[in-house]
Amino acid sequence: MVKALHYIYVIGLIGILSDCSLVHTSTSGNASGASAVFPACGIDLPSAHFTFYLPPVALAEVEAPASPLFDITENFCAFDMNHVCVSDPKLFKNDKTMLIDLTRIQKENYSFPLPGAKMISSYAGRRKNHSGTDLKTFANDTIRAAFDGIVRMAKPYYAYGNVIVVRHFNGLETVYSHNSRHLIKQGEYVKAGTPIALVGRTGRATTEHLHFEVRVNGQHFNPELLFDMDTHELQSKCLVCTQGKNRITISSMDPVSTLPILLNASN
Ligand SMILES: [Zn+2]
Incomplete structure (x- = not known):
């Protein structure tokens, strides 16, 4: 009532x-x-x-605030350090909806993961099973952390080859795969733009490229909701992540249309 x-x-x-x-x-x-x-x-x-x-x-x-910040888990267990798909028990603990207003993130607080890159394969793709976006420049080019965060995982992992997963304070995780070399270790704090790895073709890859994923609470979604793949800038949108029964729905809205959601969440 x-x-x-x-x-x-x-x-x-x-x-x-x-x-x-x-x-x-x-x-x-x-x-x-x-x-x-x-x-x-x-x-x-x-x-x-x-x-x-x-x-x-x-x-x-x-x-x-320069960017939306959430209470995230920073102490990782062995499972966290050894698997790409990991949830964070702190996210969605109190609220079913998480808003990440990308328009609040200043230029110095984000970085396109592979500057100068061209997208060679999009999320989902023709077979609907591509979990990230493939970005191409040249072998051994520098891969950079997209936002501030903590390196949750940095090791070889099946088809991913050498892979790095960074958990960010904005509630997202980013995944950087097929790397030829890692420049950081698990547990390290990184800033947006920190060089973290070099482009390679380790794991299941037919050419040197970066397979880049974005995840929220372990669930991947289209990186193009986050970055414009032509301009390499963040989208001028607010991401609305809603925890459903079995999965999280991620939608991209103009910040002004999130008003009802925010009003609801603030009470
Ligand atoms: Zn890929």
């Missing part, structure tokens, strides 16, 4: 907010007891916990 009332309240609140053209993107919560006035449109908001959103012009005045 309480949940139902809450739901009705949130829907109502969304109705009010969607009339306001200035409502745009998330920054911080307002949990004060008094009724609050949204500064740009003057609509009285009910006294409650809510998250309100500021327009792009106001974003400069707000201290927004």
